[in-house]
Amino acid sequence: MAKKEITIYDIAEQLNISPTTVSRALNDHPAINIKTKTKVADLAKQLDYRSNKFASNLRKQNTHTIGVIIPKLDSLFMSSVISGIEKVANNAGFNLIISQSFESEEKEKKNATTMFNSRVDGLIVSLSNKTKDLSHFKTFIKKGVPIILFDRIAEDLPSTKVVIDNFKAGYNATRHLVEQGCKNILHITSDLNRNVYKDRFEGYKKALIDSNIEYDPDLFITNDLSESAIIDCIENNVLKRETLPDGIFITNDFSAAFAITTLKQAGIRIPEDIAIIGFNNDLICKVTEPAISTINYPGKEMGESVARILVNHLEGNGNLGITNTVVLNTDLVIRKSSLKKSKTE
Missing domain, CATH: 3.40.50.2300 (Response regulator)
Incomplete structure (x- = not known):
């Protein structure tokens, strides 16, 4: 059975003073003398009294x-x-x-x-x-x-x-892959219903256009970016293509790490065969082999x-x-x- 919560009324009853005096003493009110404050504080500690700040704040209209x-x-x-x-x-x-x-x-x-x-x-x-x-x-x-x-x-x-600026970040990530000689760049991202993925996708497309590379819908994949989704995507989609992408922009660093591991297990060299860039600058970027290029998200x-x-x-x-x-x-x-x-x- 839960122990009864001690209130200022319990303290007031034991000290034979008013609850108002107890409240003021606990709040260090200048009108209460030091002797009373000490007695109230000592008994409150002895009884394991906890101030009900929530109720007090409600009276002040904030919590x-x-x-x-x-x-x-x-x-x-x-x-x-x-x-x-x-x-x-x-x-x-x-x-x-x-x-x-x-x-x-x-x-x-x-x-x-x-x-x-x-x-x-x-x-x-x-x-x-x-x-x-x-x-x-x-x-x-x-x-x-x-x-x-x-x-x-x-x-x-x-x-x-x-x-x-997710558009700019997506643009810069894709442009970097283009500057490395990539022309067949796969973009793996999540639900375009959310602004972050939609804007990065639009940045990806604009970078291709500015680089005179036609956008190919077959080089665009959406999933939930989970470990299982990425592994399945690489094994049953990417690796089964007649022409492999030479670059991948994937909007999550952990997803990029799983992609690298799966591709390497299939004998694909990173970045020689496929260059990869992620997003967020998570710690995993520095411990994979090779270390992952990314967008630093503050x-x-x-x-x-x-x-x-x-x-x-x-x-x-x-x-x-x-x-x-x-x-x-x-x-x-x-x-x-x-x-x-x-x-x-």
Whole structure:
């Protein structure tokens, strides 16, 4: 049986003082003398009293809690984003409630309901690949609870967004492969319903056009970028082609690593036969053989930026009523996996 939670009324009864006096003593109110404060503090500690900050904050119309909904936590990029959010939020005195949608619209909606019922002061979201209906955010907007979208966003949701220039990143990745002599470049990505994959795909196509290479739909593949999907794609699609691609731009570093391993097991040389470039600059890029060229995605900087914008708004130093989009810079990181013409870094 759970032990009864100690309240200020229990402390007041034992000390024969009013609950108001106990409350003021615990909050170091100047009207309470030091002797009373000491007696209250000592008994509170003895009884394992815990301050009900949640109830107190509700009376002040805030909880000092920020909700965060992300697709998955199992990537260095997303972990870096959370680290950045937590650093800024905690320094400002805010706690986080973090949940994962696991790429499910239904799960994302349940997470949003939980956040709303927990009375979070603000919500930070990166949408799942499957999310099309955005109605679960309307209750937040109606109640004036600020929402910030990052990475995977929806243009038609009235909120501030923090992103990278995915079009430019996709363009630069593809252009690099072209500069290495690749003309038959395969693009493996995920659901184009999401802005990040759609924009990278558009950048890929534009880089081909600018290089006088005709876009070939047969060199475009979408899947969920999981280990099994990539291995199946390489074994039952790529390796069975009459003409192999000479370059692959794949929008996830772990997927690129699985692709390299599977291709090498089939006797394909990387980058001599097929040059490969990934996306995110995850740690795995440096431990594969060869090391993976990629696009550096500043996850921690993105998290700090998102949290800073929201905290400034909540503290009255900003205005999220003005919808805007913050675009962060990315860098092309060249390693062995894509270098057909040059020596390694």
